[in-house]
Amino acid sequence: MADIRFENRVAIVTGAGGGLGRQHALELARRGAKVVVNDLGGSVDGSGGGSEAAMKVVEEIKAAGGEAIANGSSVADDAGVAHMVKQAMDQWGRIDILVANAGILRDKTFAKMELADFEVVLDVHLMGTVKPAKAVWEIMRAQNYGRIVVTTSSSGMYGNFGQSNYGAAKLGVIGFMNTLRLEGQKNNIHVNAISPVAATRMTENLMPPQMLERLKPEYVTPGVVYLCSEEAPTGTILTAGAGAFAVARIYETEGVYLGDKGLSVEEVRDNWTKITDPAGQQAYQMAGEQSQKFFRKMQETQGS
Ligand code: NAI
Known part of the structure; x- marks a missing residue:
């Protein structure tokens, strides 16, 4: 079979100034895509910011012969998202791929968590996926083509101590995907989720060094890039890490009918x-x- 290529495709990768997003952007560009590298450039908890991180990745892509532009907006900011989409449209006239990858952590047990830390995590992960998707949706519908990849997490699907905010947001993007998958189908818009495990600044303090060595972000990226391709499925939750790939699903049991009379x-x-x-x-x-x-x-x- 032919190699998977992205000539004439335009991709936006959010949070692509480092970690997983950077690898996704580099690989899409290496395979011919024109890439908007978005990154707010803040710290893991979302504080601070600047567009240098995105610009550095753009330089890397250009040095390798690819095409890219930088955007330093927050994915949770309406005006910033509108500007990011305008940049892509002004430069290349279409948007085929959105990889919603940007994210932050504000870990604390629920007992100790301020609601503000809950809301900001929902805002970046959930609304920071919804807003860019909304901004490209009409463009993709008009083109009759689109590929959207949302980034979920095992913390959302299965739970993780100290991550009630993050888990809620990460399962939220799956609920979002499930409906976009249905609504996008007639316009050839496929929407999938990646659930990665990778050694990045987000996980550097969470796992032992021997494990982190086996979890390079570039081992996740082939799965994401496949989900960005013309051959992508739709509505799939792909889990990926250390070179292993699997699919997660929500199952419902057959259950039992107990009748509607005298039910107790x-x-x-x-x-x-x-x-x-x-x-x-x-x-x-x-x-x-x-x-x-x-x-x-x-x-x-x-x-x-
Ligand atoms: P990372 O911290 O290296 O990358 C996240 C990037 O998003 C950073 O470059 C950051 O500046 C950017 N960002 C944060 N807030 C932003 C905003 N409002 N607007 C634009 N950019 C913003 O972390 P990593 O690990 O590469 O995370 C990428 C995605 O993968 C995140 O959604 C994360 O939740 C998810 N994930 C990562 C896992 C892992 O094992 N590393 C596990 C499960 C999910």
Whole structure:
């Protein structure tokens, strides 16, 4: 099969001044994409900022013969996002790919967390994905082509001590993806999620050095770049780290129909084993499939 290339494609990669985003931007550019390198340039907790980090990556791309422009806006800032999209449109006239990767941490147990730290993390990860997606959505619809990759986390899917804010935001982007996938399909807009594990400044204090050595960001990037390609699936949560790749899904058990007459709390308790039995569990493709199952189970029981 032919190599995956991005000639004539324009990509925006947010938070691409370092870590994972930088690798995604470098690889997209190496494969022919024109890239907007966005980065606010602040510290891990989101304080400070400047456009040097983005500019450095642009220089790297140019030195390797690629095309890129820098943007130092915050992904959570409406005017900044509008400016980022305008830069891409003025320079290249289209936007094919959005990799929403920018992120910060404000870790604390929920007991000690200020709501302000909760809100700012939601703002950067969730609204910082929604705002750039909204700004490119009409462009992608008009082009009848688009690829969006949101960045989730195992902390959102499975939980992680001290990350209630981050986990909420990271599962939020999956909910966002699930609906964009449906709404984007007729215009060939595919929306996927990456759940990475990589040694970056975000994780340098969270894992031992021997582990970090095996977790280079460049081991995640091929998965992201595949999700940016014409061949990308849609609605997939790709997990990636250390060179390993897998897919995460939300499954629902087959469950049990308990009837609608005299239904009691005790009946739910007494049927807990059946309700939670994984045999026959399924990953649904849209919300309505769940209610279809409820009605099917009702009919099966009443018909028997
Ligand atoms: P990183 O800290 O190296 O990169 C994040 C980048 O986003 C930084 O360059 C930062 O300046 C930029 N940024 C922060 N706030 C911004 C804003 N408001 N506007 C624009 N840019 C902003 O961290 P890393 O690890 O590369 O993280 C990339 C993404 O991957 C994040 O969404 C993170 O939550 C996610 N992730 C990373 C994991 C890991 O193991 N490194 C695990 C799971 C998810």
